[in-house]
Amino acid sequence: MSEPDLDPVIHAQARLKVVATLASLGAGDRIxxxxxxxxxxxxxxxxxxxxxxxxxxxxxxxxxxxxxRSPATFIALTPRGRYAFESYTAALKSLLKGAQ
Amino acid sequence: MGDGEDARRDGEDLPAHPAEMLALIRSQQDMVRTGTEPSGALLFAAWGVAWFAGYLMLYVSGTQEHGLPAGWAFVVFGMLLVSAMVFTGVHIGRRAVGVRGASAAAGAMYGWSWAVCFAVVFLILSGVARAGASDEVMQILSNSMSCLVVAALYMVGGALWREWRMFALGVWIALVGGAAAIVGPPSSYLLMAVAGGGGFLLAVVSDVVLDRRRRSQTSATDAAVEVAP
Structure with a gap:
């Protein structure tokens, strides 16, 4: 597998899970x-x-x-983040096709 | 430590194979969806049981006396509906906690639609009763108006969340409610219990079957992918 093809920002287990979680919420939602x-x-x-x-x-x-009265932080995926996640999964799928 | 080095070290904790990484993404997203979206099967089950037991009781009580169910049967029926309502509210509230934005706003408007519509049903019934409607008219009108509201909002809900089963259930409840108005009490209550309550329970079964099939299909593709290379 050629790692340079994969977005290094998402390419870590914890951040991949964060982005995948945010991406499964509806567009325009925050958590x-x-x-x-x-x-x-x-x-x-x-x-x-x-x-x-x-x-x-x-x-x-x-x-x-x-x-x-208590402060709260809400987190949302930006359109750019959603695009990056979709590109990342698309890259994984094409790697998978190449391997077969 | 530089950023590149950091990223490389981060990447090492990921599974090496793209298939395993895709499976990791999918399992995380499945977990999030089950955790944040209300379960149709659970809600349909709560309403199916409430309708089936409640209407059956109205029917049994109505056939024993002269076509009019006893007061206690209406009280139990009301309690069953209130329990299902509380269960629905608590379930949706727990799943939606901490999520804001477009879908929360849509959900709140949808929730208020129920409250407003049933408040108006209550007002109409009060007005009709005051105008001198008979017990039979009240029974037919209260049941068919409630069915109409439930049916319309289920169809709207189906359109809103693109849930065809919810939409189909709405269509079915509309038909059953219309048929019950023609049949009239007390037989209408048996129809409501079997076809109405049964409709909800059938939706539960189809939900469970489809979910199981979907899960076995994804695990089959995962297995095929792992064997292939």
Missing amino acids: SFPRLQKLLEMTAGNLSTHLRKLEEAGYVAMEKTFEG
Whole structure:
């Protein structure tokens, strides 16, 4: 498998899972940090680190808001992030075809 | 440590084969969908049981006395419907927690449609009762108007989430509700229990069967992919 074909931002188990999770929500949907953490079974620190990398690449958008009086963060995949995820899975599928 | 080196180290924790990586993506996405989307099978089961048991009780009670079910039968029927309603609310609330945006807004508008429509059904029934409608008219009207609301909102829900089974269930409930109005009580309650409640339960069975078939198909393709190289 030729790794350079695969987007290095997504090409890590934790970030691939984050992006796959966000991509399975509807377009225009965002999810709270604690719920995302629960779906991914990751520690808060670990998830923050990966989200920061994805945000730097422009793949996710983080929105800080308030739920009542307590601060809350909502995370969404950007159109660019969705495109990157689709390209990544398409690249995997073409690698798979090449291998057969 | 440079970014490139970092990325390479990150990539090492991934399975080496693209088929395994695709399977990883699919299993994560399946898990997220089951975790965040309401289960049609569970909701249909709750309403199927409530309708079947509730309407059957109205029928049995209605045939014993002179065509009008006893007060207790209506109370139990109401309690069964309220339980199914509470179950639906709690289930959807738990699945949707922490998710905002377009689908949450659509879901909230859809939820309010139910509340508004049934509030108006209640107002119409109160008005008709005050105008002197007989018990039989009240029974026919309350059942057929409720069926009409349920049917229309199921069809809309089917269109909204592209769930053909939900749409088909809406069409079926409309037909059963219309037929029940023609048949009249107490036989209409037997029709509602068997065809209405049974319709929900049939939807549960088809949901479970299709889901099982889909799962076995994806695991079969995964296995084929692993054997091939």
